[in-house]
Amino acid sequence: MEIRFPAGAPAYRDSNLTVVFSALVDGEPVPCAISVEALEDHFGAHTENEEGWMRAFDAGRPRIEAVAREHLQISNGTPVLLKSGHFPPGNVAR
Numbered sequence: 001m002e003i004r005f006p007a008g009a010p011a012y013r014d015s016n017l018t019v020v021f022s023a024l025v026d027g028e029p030v031p032c033a034i035s036v037e038a039l040e041d042h043f044g045a046h047t048e049n050e051e052g053w054m055r056a057f058d059a060g061r062p063r064i065e066a067v068a069r070e071h072l073q074i075s076n077g078t079p080v081l082l083k084s085g086h087f088p089p090g091n092v093a094r
Contacts (some may be wrong), residue, residue, distance in 0.1 A: 002024075003025050005023055005024070005065045006024060007031065012050045016033075017061075018034060018036065019033065019034050019036070021033070025072055028045060028067040032068045032072075033080070042060070043063075064082065
């Protein structure tokens with residue numbers, strides 16, 4: 001299974017408090033998302049607004065994509081929603 005993450009900009013989704021980004025699994029787009037709670041808990045988002053969450057996503061993108069990759073492999077390429085529990089305790093980006 002080939003998994004790539006296009007460099008495109010993520011998008012904030014107010015309806016479910018997530019930041020959405022794309023993966024390509026064997027050339028097919030697969031939606032991925034991370035909760036703002038995970039961004040606050042693990043990636044240094046100390047504000048409760050879209051700008052802060054997007055900055056935290058950008059700063060933590062390599063780690064977020066690595067964890068998304070693991071879950072895409074486990075789920076055989078189905079959509080992924082990363083939550084706080086998918087990351088080890090504490091901040092990984094300061």
